[in-house]
Amino acid sequence: xxxxxxxxxxxxxxxxxxxxxxxxxxxxxxxxxxxxxxxxxxxxxxxxxxxxxxxxxxxxxxxxxxxxxxxxxxxxxxxxxxxxxxxxxxxxxxxxxxxxxxxxxxxxxxxxxxxxxxxxxxxxxxxxxxxxxxxxxxxxxxxxxxxxxxxxxxxxxxxxxxxxxxxxxxxxxxxxxxxxxxxxxxxxxxxxxxxxxxxxxxxxxxxxxxxxxxxxxxxxxxxxxxxxxxxxxxxxxxxxxxxxxxxxxxxxxxxxxxxxxxxxxxxxxxxxxxxxxxxxxxxxxxxxxxxxxxxxxxxxxxx
Ligand code: 3HC
Numbered sequence: 001x002x003x004x005x006x007x008x009x010x011x012x013x014x015x016x017x018x019x020x021x022x023x024x025x026x027x028x029x030x031x032x033x034x035x036x037x038x039x040x041x042x043x044x045x046x047x048x049x050x051x052x053x054x055x056x057x058x059x060x061x062x063x064x065x066x067x068x069x070x071x072x073x074x075x076x077x078x079x080x081x082x083x084x085x086x087x088x089x090x091x092x093x094x095x096x097x098x099x100x101x102x103x104x105x106x107x108x109x110x111x112x113x114x115x116x117x118x119x120x121x122x123x124x125x126x127x128x129x130x131x132x133x134x135x136x137x138x139x140x141x142x143x144x145x146x147x148x149x150x151x152x153x154x155x156x157x158x159x160x161x162x163x164x165x166x167x168x169x170x171x172x173x174x175x176x177x178x179x180x181x182x183x184x185x186x187x188x189x190x191x192x193x194x195x196x197x198x199x200x201x202x203x204x205x206x207x208x209x210x211x212x213x214x215x216x217x218x219x220x221x222x223x224x225x226x227x228x229x230x231x232x233x234x235x236x237x238x239x240x241x242x243x244x245x246x247x248x249x250x251x252x253x254x255x256x257x258x259x260x261x262x263x264x265x266x267x268x269x270x271x272x273x274x275x276x277x278x279x280x281x282x283x284x285x286x287x288x289x290x291x292x293x294x295x296x297x298x299x300x301x302x303x
Pocket of ligand 1: 061068136137165211229249257
């Protein structure tokens with residue numbers, strides 16, 4: 001297999017095939033960047049509707065990113081997109097990839113029972129050399145790993161939305177992840193062109209531990225009536241150089257996802273005043289205003 005990043009490909013000979021489970025926003029992005037780096041990818045979800053939607057998302061994203069990259073060579077862009085798409089096999093059968101893959105990345109719903117059921121099945125069908133990872137943003141990696149016997153081959157790979165654009169990959173080590181597994185995960189991150197940071201298995205790892213309380217602080221400022229949400233966004237973009245203001249970002253990540261992360265932390269750490277829920281977010285989620293994906297959150301995207 002020819003890798004796009006030849007300088008790092010030699011490092012990563014332990015991995016050839018990768019299975020990504022869950023084909024939502026994160027899973028489809030992870031499958032895309034992994035296939036772009038030359039790996040063969042199995043993308044798994046429960047039904048063909050979800051998988052077809054993911055393939056469409058990937059194709060749109062590749063069309064967008066290749067436009068600039070190959071602007072003088074449109075033929076190259078067409079071939080690049082085709083080659084990348086050809087490396088992705090979609091399937092509703094989790095065994096198809098699990099039996100052959102060297103690395104499994106789970107990006108399913110943030111539900112510990114669903115993750116345990118999945119990983120205990122995978123533990124039985126995957127070769128004992130296969131490394132398991134989760135892209136969770138709210139659950140401890142060690143708790144997910146309780147479902148498997150290969151705890152030394154279990155770690156976290158936390159990506160950021162939009163996966164093809166955001167350069168960071170947080171690589172999480174539990175107290176049982178072996179050094180060899182951890183090295184392989186860092187090398188995989190480099191091979192897909194990401195900058196990796198090493199994180200312990202702490203709530204929110206690095207980015208979300210800082211970003212989510214910041215977003216909630218912004219919502220509280222709005223709830224108190226200190227400023228409009230539009231002005232808070234303008235202030236943080238122009239005064240602090242953020243690409244999106246906190247409300248645009250909450251809409252982008254999804255109000256339900258943001259709420260879910262904080263609710264989980266609040267339950268685990270009831271004494272910590274950093275982890276507080278928000279009346280406005282609870283209300284918007286109850287109304288189905290989940291952000292960009294539902295057409296409306298703080299802002300209206302239907303226009
Ligand atoms: N696929 C491919 N390319 C994409 C893309 C996608 N899905 N989305 C954007 N791009 C490309 C565009 O084509 C464009 O490329 P170019 O510069 O070569 O023309 C470039 O990215 C910039 O896009 P736009 O010009 O459309 O818009 P912006 O300049 O506003 O950038 C953004 C969009 C990259 C999303 C930027 O606003 C941003 O960085 N926002 C912050 C995102 C962020 O903080 N993400 C982390 C959220 S937290 C998280 O994910 C963790 C989870 O656990 C909750």
